[in-house]
Amino acid sequence: MRRAGLIKPLLRINNHKSRVRKENYATHIDTDYAESLLDPKEYLDFKRQLRQINVHPKDGHTCLHLECRLCERNRQPAAAQARGGTADQGLLAYVNKRTGAFICPNCDVKSSLANALAAYQVPTPAGYQRPPQKKPVYETRFPNLIDVTPEACDALGIKGLKESQLNAIGAQFEPEQNLLHFKLRNAAQLVVGEKVLHLSDRHEETFQGICISGLLVHGTGNKSKAVLVSNLIDFIVLSCQNLETHCIVCLPYELKMLPQECLPGLERFKELVFWLHYDSSHNWDAARAFAQKIDEKRCLLIRPTETEPAPHLALRRRLNLRHILLKATPVRHKAITTFGAMKNDILSELQNIEKVNGVKWKRFPVLNKLLKGHRRGELTILTGPTGSGKTTFMSEYSLDLAMQGVSTLWGSFEIRNTRLAATLLRQYVGYPLDNKLQEFDHWATEFERMPLYFMTFHGQQPLKPVLEAIEHASYVHDVMHVIIDNLQFMMGVSSMRGDKFWEQDAIIAAFRSFATKHNVHVTLVMHPRKERQEDDLTTSSVFGTAKATQEADNVLIIQDKRLTSVRGKKYLQIAKNRYSGDLGIMPLEFDKEALSYSSQVQSAKRRKEKVEPTTEA
């Protein structure tokens, strides 16, 4: 961890990634491993250290590959050398080149670079103990698995599929729960989890341990190409094609996220083809985001169009799967491109316009009508008078998206994370829990499952550590939406002076380029200039120069007319909308009990009260 300007780890109030059964797993070498950023100096020290002890790591696509010396088990290097072999025949570990995470699939552990460094020092530092590790033994949640039956195979509805094919690709059947079961393995081919497909409604579940490093791979080890699919049905369809050149890999968490712990399992592939099924709009950009994580240079993409749909749809439409696979194109466009190279992109977007529009809010239908949806890669500015409800509104706006799987990172520089989390929880529950504390555990357990992360910065912060923490979160947690509340607090400006305006412009430009480069939606909550209360705020009311509203794709303004006229109302004004151009207003009726501005939540509450009128005490 960097000392000066300590980069605080992201506070994670949830472990929505996986259901964890601690008793199944090897104890972690570094159980208090905190997600922290790679310190380039530490990384170079580590590589220098390795050279000194004659350990030569292989520089892979996303990781360094090196023999593991983290625990007692790996005495193989010496033994291998004694047999005239080479040291690198020992058990392999991986160091992520972006985060520095040290991942050893042989004992299914993840540690920090600092901890790993000690294990490679000669002589071993005094006091450093190589804990004895044992091979992780994964205990399945489904003890009654049998071979797939003809009935179970028919239930999949894949024409011509035989149960023998399913058994051949590692599928098993759980008759009581009526589901197909697949084992997830890590880079050392150890079973570390399981993924199941419920035949009744086709929903999938993934169960893994803390290290969440498992993948589902079909194909022989000598294949250097793989097709990445996002669900088990597509995995089954393609695995049963027995493609001569490609392995088939099913991502463990659909399009929601790709844990860095899985990357060692993909290191052996020189080419990866994304052939995804965009199940709902917020994953439209998943392939681009994942490609950035696993090295774009080796990634190709089959852009979903009517003639090149997801594998199971292509099979159903009797399209030639091998022919579609050959048409995969590079994810990353060259510096100069042509309309021809973009043609498929454009066609794909036109045929999937609903997905391209982004995630729809369930609580704010007017926003969907005007903004069409919430899209990755955009910059939104929210402003409004002091105390008008910017944080409260943004809290509910982000909650709505997170409830639909949009992984969200909050940077709350003004109010404490606990107060923000309490607001989010109350908006989630729909009423205060202070006099229903017996319900807290239930709601907190439900709430924890959502992909919500909070930076632990508070008050004034330099931009660099904030951007580094956001970049880290977008890599490790596949964050899709970042909220900075509020920018002036982060900059620590009470009164804007000339250089502060310049500084703010530089910060806005940095967030703008981050949003575009990492394909993450960034929302900046900003104070307005001091203006007369009776005047409407406009895009030029935003603090600082015009750069903020010029760079922004969307400008949202809370107008509060209650302060200046008897019949005054409070509403949200869409003052800028680069995507579809529609401007307009959304009334903001406030439900104090639920801290909600949502007309949907309020009308649902009124309906409930009609059915069960509240008895007055």
Ligand SMILES: Nc1ncnc2c1ncn2[C@@H]1O[C@H](COP(=O)(O)OP(=O)(O)OP(=O)(O)O)[C@@H](O)[C@H]1O
């Ligand atoms: N429409 C409303 N009617 C009544 N109270 C509201 C309304 N909107 C928000 N509040 C309450 O007002 C308080 C301030 O809200 P909030 O912190 O969201 O405002 P803000 O604009 O973010 O403030 P600041 O400008 O200080 O950041 C909160 O306690 C919130 O619950």
Ligand code: FES
């Ligand atoms: S072999 Fe790597 S931790 Fe045991």
